Amino acid sequence: MKHLSCILKTASNSFFHLFHFVLIHIERxxxxxxxxxxxxxxxxxxxxxxxxxxxxxxxxxxxHMKIPFRAVxxxxxxxxxxxxxxxxxxxxTAMPGRFAMKxxxxxxxxxxxxxxxxxxxxxxxxxxxxxxxxEAFSExxxxxxxxxxxxxxxxxxxxxxVMNSTLTGKAKKEYAVIECDEAAAKTVFGQLQPKAIVVTNxxxxxxxxxxxxxxxxxxxxxxxRTVPTAVLCLNADCSLxxxxxxxxxxxxxxxxxxxxSASLSSKASVLSDASHCIHCKSEYLYDYHTYAHLGGxxxxxxxxxxxxxxxxxxxxxxxxxxxxxxLFRTPLGEEPLLINLPAAYNLYNAAAAISAAYAMGIRKxxxxxxxxxxxxxxxxxxxxxxxxxxxxILAKNPAGCSQAxxxxxxxxxxxxxxxCLNDRSAxxxxxxxxxxxSFEVLAPIADRIVSIYVSGDRAEDLRLRLKYAGLPDSRIxxxxxxxxxxxxxxxxxxxxxxxxxxxxxxxxxSVIVHRCGGSEFWE
Ligand SMILES: [Zn+2]
Numbered sequence: 001m002k003h004l005s006c007i008l009k010t011a012s013n014s015f016f017h018l019f020h021f022v023l024i025h026i027e028r029x030x031x032x033x034x035x036x037x038x039x040x041x042x043x044x045x046x047x048x049x050x051x052x053x054x055x056x057x058x059x060x061x062x063x064h065m066k067i068p069f070r071a072v073x074x075x076x077x078x079x080x081x082x083x084x085x086x087x088x089x090x091x092x093t094a095m096p097g098r099f100a101m102k103x104x105x106x107x108x109x110x111x112x113x114x115x116x117x118x119x120x121x122x123x124x125x126x127x128x129x130x131x132x133x134x135e136a137f138s139e140x141x142x143x144x145x146x147x148x149x150x151x152x153x154x155x156x157x158x159x160x161x162v163m164n165s166t167l168t169g170k171a172k173k174e175y176a177v178i179e180c181d182e183a184a185a186k187t188v189f190g191q192l193q194p195k196a197i198v199v200t201n202x203x204x205x206x207x208x209x210x211x212x213x214x215x216x217x218x219x220x221x222x223x224x225r226t227v228p229t230a231v232l233c234l235n236a237d238c239s240l241x242x243x244x245x246x247x248x249x250x251x252x253x254x255x256x257x258x259x260x261s262a263s264l265s266s267k268a269s270v271l272s273d274a275s276h277c278i279h280c281k282s283e284y285l286y287d288y289h290t291y292a293h294l295g296g297x298x299x300x301x302x303x304x305x306x307x308x309x310x311x312x313x314x315x316x317x318x319x320x321x322x323x324x325x326x327l328f329r330t331p332l333g334e335e336p337l338l339i340n341l342p343a344a345y346n347l348y349n350a351a352a353a354i355s356a357a358y359a360m361g362i363r364k365x366x367x368x369x370x371x372x373x374x375x376x377x378x379x380x381x382x383x384x385x386x387x388x389x390x391x392x393i394l395a396k397n398p399a400g401c402s403q404a405x406x407x408x409x410x411x412x413x414x415x416x417x418x419x420c421l422n423d424r425s426a427x428x429x430x431x432x433x434x435x436x437x438s439f440e441v442l443a444p445i446a447d448r449i450v451s452i453y454v455s456g457d458r459a460e461d462l463r464l465r466l467k468y469a470g471l472p473d474s475r476i477x478x479x480x481x482x483x484x485x486x487x488x489x490x491x492x493x494x495x496x497x498x499x500x501x502x503x504x505x506x507x508x509x510s511v512i513v514h515r516c517g518g519s520e521f522w523e
Contacts, residue, residue: 097155111165117192121223130148146178186219199244236256290344323341324341339374388496422507486515
């Protein structure tokens with residue numbers, strides 16, 4: 001009886017509150033004054049304010065942190081929204097942060113103060129590099145969090161910080177690994193105040209979204225100027241990235257790259273996003289190329305050239321289809337290094353991650369171990385138990401796609417190839433870049449590609465591209481929809497290699513994860 005009255009009371013209370021909530025909205029819409037609701041609203045405000053004044057100083061006594069009322073309100077709302085998203089089985093990776101930003105625009109700077117953060121930005125390799133740094137952090141026993149979902153704009157980063165703070169704004173974890181979009185660097189870095197900033201490389205990517213590549217470069221440069229104490233980890237082989245370290249920059253710089261001695265030979269690439277000097281517009285001379293415009297560049301006119309490296313791959317011992325073994329030089333000496341991930345571009349990701357780990361005070365044995373046992377997820381060389389073993393390699397721009405194709409062209413056993421192309425805003429609506437990616441490298445190995453599937457919103461364009469690249473049209477199957485595609489793949493017995501664009505990867509991955517197991521994208 002007692003319980004029943006309790007339930008009834010709660011139910012009537014809830015109904016009452018809901019009724020008020022609806023009334024407020026009707027009143028707002030109709031433009032009537034809120035007089036009869038005022039006492040209620042006052043009561044709520046007083047209660048919140050009393051809680052803020054009494055408990056927050058008590059809870060934050062140890063850190064002497066002073067947090068404004070609007071920040072507490074923003075945290076409360078952000079956490080609530082996220083909880084609702086998860087209740088509805090949605091990611092809620094960025095939306096709660098967007099609301100919090102509206103209430104308290106500088107919330108991130110309040111929350112990031114006591115967290116030692118590594119920020120990773122650049123066109124390609126951000127996610128892989130972040131996962132490698134995470135692996136080193138976890139191996140070192142650091143308590144950290146990361147924005148693993150790929151929500152790498154201000155809103156997504158803020159959501160992650162809020163979820164890893166208490167209601168009173170105290171950080172729950174000491175370290176963070178944050179992937180940051182290039183265009184967002186300008187606004188994010190100032191509030192994030194990272195201890196180290198990694199720039200992976202700069203390529204032409206989604207022109208319709210970023211505009212000129214110099215625009216992206218300026219955004220990162222403006223961001224770096226707001227954190228004069230951060231250690232910069234820069235790719236010495238990328239002439240665009242290198243130009244971030246201008247003379248008047250007070251930041252310490254760690255340079256990483258692949259040295260000439262590694263002889264990671266690559267033909268002078270037809271595809272170059274930076275063939276001319278960023279300072280004087282003369283054409284660069286190259287001592288060697290690694291891929292795209294990366295390599296030993298120098299300007300014959302003004303003398304701008306590749307910087308000497310602190311962290312570098314100096315010799316390649318073995319490049320396998322599952323892992324790579326190299327000699328790696330650090331300020332501590334030169335040693336063999338095993339990277340548990342194939343493909344040449346992952347050597348750059350590993351070098352970037354090592355320089356960041358070094359900047360964060362992680363011991364050599366720790367990051368060596370981390371890279372040897374590393375396995376990447378979320379569409380970056382991710383492995384699924386589908387068909388005869390499936391690997392998914394995200395390809396979102398010409399440079400990244402050409403690198404993935406280079407890797408595929410070295411596969412020695414027969415396999416099935418899947419290429420998926422979408423043109424939604426997260427992929428870039430201009431798909432002309434597929435004509436810049438070197439699908440031609442597949443033609444000489446066409447007899448090893450037993451079946452070819454194309455899918456996605458622009459599957460027909462892809463089919464045409466593959467046909468022009470010299471792949472037999474009779475073997476190309478167009479399949480619309482990720483469900484049907486996975487149905488077809490389930491019948492395959494050979495290994496499968498999938499090259500999807502970003503949103504195609506999300507769609508396809510969720511179907512595969514649903515059928516074969518794996519984690520949701522926000523986990
Ligand atoms: Zn020059």
